[in-house]
Amino acid sequence: MTEQRVEEGAGGTILFDAARAPQVDADWFSPHRWRERGALRSQPGGRGGVAIIESPAGEVVLRHYRRGGMVARLLGDRYLFTGGRRTRSTREFHLLAELERRGLPVPAPIASRYVRQGLRYTADLITAFIPDAATLAERLADGAFNATLAGRVGATIARFHRAGAWHADLNAHNILVNGDGIYLIDFDRGRLRRPSAGWRRANLARLKRSLVKLGARDAAGDTFDAEWWPALVEHYERNLRG
Incomplete structure (x- = not known):
């Protein structure tokens, strides 16, 4: 079972599973910070690629949400903000937690974040890494x-x-x-x-x-x-x- 907590700060709104990661801050969502610590390796995947990180919660995958298609040229990684619980990262975190609770084979959700910028926001998600896959x-x-x-x-x-x-x-x-x-x-x-x-x-x-x-x-x-x-x-x- 997940132990969900929310932290608000200048680095955005972070939702995390305290049972797996007792404390998560904005640095968790920065590939640069992990690279400085020698804890980052990347592999292709998704629209912008994913980062594989050796974190205090074990090996995890950091994914930044990016748009695809023609709209990506205009909006890139920004989405319309219609409420915190409706952000893509928060909704995916909650869905993965529910699917995991039901015993379905998904990567466990570790943390999600959204950073609001006026009417738009950017988002990230961290999930457990599935080894040898x-x-x-x-x-x-x-x-x-x-x-x-x-x-x-x-x-x-x-x-x-x-x-x-x-x-x-x-x-x-x-x-x-x-x-x-x-x-x-x-x-x-x-x-x-x-x-x-x-x-x-x-x-x-x-x-x-x-x-x-x-x-x-x-x-x-x-x-x-x-x-x-x-x-x-x-x-x-x-x-x-x-």
């Missing part, structure tokens, strides 16, 4: 994607959908695989929804488009449509029924 996209690229892995992915997604957990951008980059299991990451704009076949099918269709775009059909030929994707759907439907 690769994205599903990387598994596809290195030839490790097959019907067995597809079935495990389908079963995992079904667990989330049974709980009403909707991922706004379910793609092969937001699914992690390691020896312990399958994890979903990056729940920005995600939420809990009333069960519905419509949004569940749309979620799966988004993932399929992602895999095809990354070359799953080129890599596997007919095997993708004849074996891999049917295995994912079969395990999904079986686990969705519980």
Whole structure:
């Protein structure tokens, strides 16, 4: 269970899990500060990349929220402020905490922050690092994607959908695989929804488009449509029924 606390200050409004990190300040959200301490390493990921940090709470991931598409040229990393609890970082922190409470495989939320600047704000999120993991996209690229892995992915997604957990951008980059299991990451704009076949099918269709775009059909030929994707759907439907 998370022990949520809020700290207000010149460095922004910080929400953190005191059970994992007894005290969090603005420096936690500064890659420069971690670099000075020799505790920062970065890896590609997301629109602006993510920072992997060795923190007092263990190895964590720091992500700064950035816009994508054409609007990014105008607003960059700024969002319209409509209330503290409605900021993207706060909402994702709360959602991850609830999903973790329900026993779903997500990175544990450590801390979030938003910094208000008039009618706009910027935001950051810190989550626990999942060790020895690769994205599903990387598994596809290195030839490790097959019907067995597809079935495990389908079963995992079904667990989330049974709980009403909707991922706004379910793609092969937001699914992690390691020896312990399958994890979903990056729940920005995600939420809990009333069960519905419509949004569940749309979620799966988004993932399929992602895999095809990354070359799953080129890599596997007919095997993708004849074996891999049917295995994912079969395990999904079986686990969705519980």
